Amino acid sequence: MTGSDPDRLAEERRRGLTIELGYCWTDLPGAGQIAFVDVPGHERFIQTTLAGVGPVPAVLFVVAADDDWMPQATEHLAALDAFGVRHAVLAVTRSDLADPRPATERAIAHLNRTSLRGARTVAVSTRTGIGLDELRDALAELVNSLPRPAPTADVRLWVDRCFTIRGAGTIVTGTLPAGTITVGDQLSLGADTVRVRGIETLGQPATTISGTARVALNLGSKTPFTLGRSSVLTTPYAWHHTTTADLRVPGLGDVRRPDRMTLHVGAVAEAVHVRPLDAALARIVLPRALPLRVGDRAILRDPGNRTILAAVVVDPAPPPLGRRGAAARRAAELATADGTVDPTKEVWRRRLVAASLLRQIGVDPAAASAVRAGDWVLSREHAATLRDKAIALIRTEADAPELGLPLAVVARHLDLPEPDLVRPLVQPPLRLAGGAVVIDLDAPSPAMAALRRLIAELTESPFAAPDASRLRTLGLDEKVIAAAVRAGRLVRLDGSVLLLPGADQLAARLLSELPQPFTVSQARECLGVPRRIVVPILEQLDRTGRTRRLPDNRHTSRDEHDSGQSVAHYGRGPANH
Structure with a gap:
């Protein structure tokens, strides 16, 4: 058919059998160029045969009319079935030497028990040329029926x-x-x-x-x-290279000693350690990392007794198996996994996973019904559990639930790798306030009620920073004050002076109206506060560049326009916090 002999080795020609993989090709009318990978038929070269079969989408399965069905033909057919090859043509050769019907019937009976059921059958003779045109037509039809792989797919x-x-x-x-x-x-x-x-x-x-x-x-x-x-x-960075994978392996429970087997995937054959999870699921450990994806078809073969088991990769990035009973729990998680890519289930099993990893193992993260945050994907069930934990955490650990806890603190307690993962968890009664996660309560907590009284006083008198005695009277301890500062409700100057956010802006505007430069005493009279408060305010304005301290300890406003920006929430009225 091709006009070439794919047997390249002298030993192959001398013995009349294929030892290594051979390659040839031809043009078929209506189909264009078609390439063949010629694989050994002898049982001793099954590993080479599987290397040639693994990556191909279709098969020309050949039996002889004048020969019995051979054991290696059964082994090859089992391998094709295990790899999931579904497109085939059956050629019964040497039909000039014997009636092809018995061999055809035997072969069809075997093929119909596998993924090659329904294959078109052609009886041929290369000596007489009978059937060769029909075989070419059958192969052209086969090629044209194959699904077209995406040219943009990862290599x-x-x-x-x-x-x-x-x-x-x-x-x-x-x-x-x-x-x-x-x-x-x-x-x-x-x-x-x-x-x-x-x-x-x-x-x-x-x-x-x-x-x-x-x-x-x-x-x-x-x-x-x-x-x-x-x-x-x-393709660089597009694949997850793994030394551990979970496989569905029907018939694994019938293997006497499944711990050491050979994995055949693509053109690779590797001895692997096999740990059964149950009678049809196993974890394999590879001696080197391979790029595997969910749904990859493979073979587990026992070199001792030639047992071939079909295997499909259900998780190429599995979690470690730890304590006693971990294998059984993992088998329960994978009970319905059959290699079909279900993005939502993949995220559900992992609870929290990087979207980049999902793409590398052949799962589209955008197709999952899940919660997303940056490159991370959370299952909706896990997100709900984490949300409940966040609420309980803030109620028990925060000094006031309304002041909450910083994102980083919540992420650390929830074992989340990044603080931004907390953001999609924030739903009522949770709320983000600055960089903290807070809880809105129907009635304010005692700590929050005390804080609101302080905010009201500072709104009425923006520079009247409370002293320690006033804070005790209000019922505010250091933990609540620190939480209020972290939440952005208060600003602490010089370690002890507490003001509202924006008080320094107001001070800068008022001081800019004084004759320039001005003394500390003039600033104290302008703001109506004692020295313990005005000095930290001036130091803050110096640090932020809105005033400048002169060598004689007087101060001057740097930019009257910039420092006079509106601070609308201050005034002589009730607090609006």
Whole structure:
């Protein structure tokens, strides 16, 4: 069909069987170019077979009319079913040597028990040419029926060959399932980065290529030592590379000793430690980090007895398993997880998660019914729980619920990584006041009632800062005063002088009306306060640049217009706080 022999090795030609992955391609009328990954059929090379099968979207499944159904055919079919390959053509070859009907019936019976059920069947003979045109038509129909991957998808290229060409550099090949690679692109190799120097697809150079496609990339002469067969090249920062993942594995409970198995995903095969969570869920620990996403199809294989188990990644970024019973609790959390991406459920299971991590594991955070704050996403259930905890915290820890607690304090008590995560939790009776979270009460607390009396007095006499005796009379202790200062209800000057916010603005305006420069005594008479109050006010105005202290200890206003800004809430009337 292609006019080329994908067997490259002399040993392959001598023995008449495929040992390594081979590649060939052809043009099909109505479908364009189609590429084949030729995989070994012999049972000894199953690991190589799985490396070729993992990334492909469709299969040409071949059996011989003059041969029995082989055990490795069952193993290959199980692998295709496990990887979720659903598009296939069944070719019964050597039909000139035997009646193809018995072999066809046997093969169809096996295929119909897998994801390849309903595959179109063609009997062919390469010696006589019978059926080859029909096979080409079937393959064209197959190719045209495949879903079109998004060219804008994140790149994940599973490397199945890596070699060096003198004068060119390191070449890697693989099947690109989706996304686009362009000459000059940078791709991630774990923590390292490589640059694409050249692209070739199906024997022809290209400047850009989109999946699904067979590609060869020239990565130049300077590449990381970790680059090789079974490497994975990805779009930088778009993937979560993990050494731990939770998988749904139907049939795991039937495996005698499942703790050590081989994971096949993409073109990678790695020995992994398997910890069953229940009879159909397992946690795997990988020897190296791989870019995995929710819904990735994989295989767990027991090298000892050739058992193949279908596996699907349900969480590539799972929480650690801690105390006794953690595995059972985790299994309960994942009871309905089957690899289908459900953004709301993903956030619910994690309670609090970075939106960037969700995107890296294949989940769209914008599609989740959840609470958002910056790069963070909270489940609505967790947000409600945190809101209740915040209310209880402020009622018990704040000196006055109406003064509340700073955002940072609330975040620390709620084990939130950032204070801004508290903001979406603020709903009645919670309210933000400056940088604090407060509770609005129907009746003011005693501390708040005392504070309101002080605010009323300062509104009537803006510079009449209370002394310690007056504060005791009002019933205000240091904790309440400090909370009021943090909440922006009061301003503390020189450690002991308490005024309302804006009092310094009013003082600056009044002092600007004095003959310039003025003495401390003139300022004291202007504001109508004793020296213990006027000195801290003048020091504050000097620090903020609204007055300037002269060498003879007199003061002068710097900018009469700037210092005369309106402070409308002061006046000779009742408090409006």
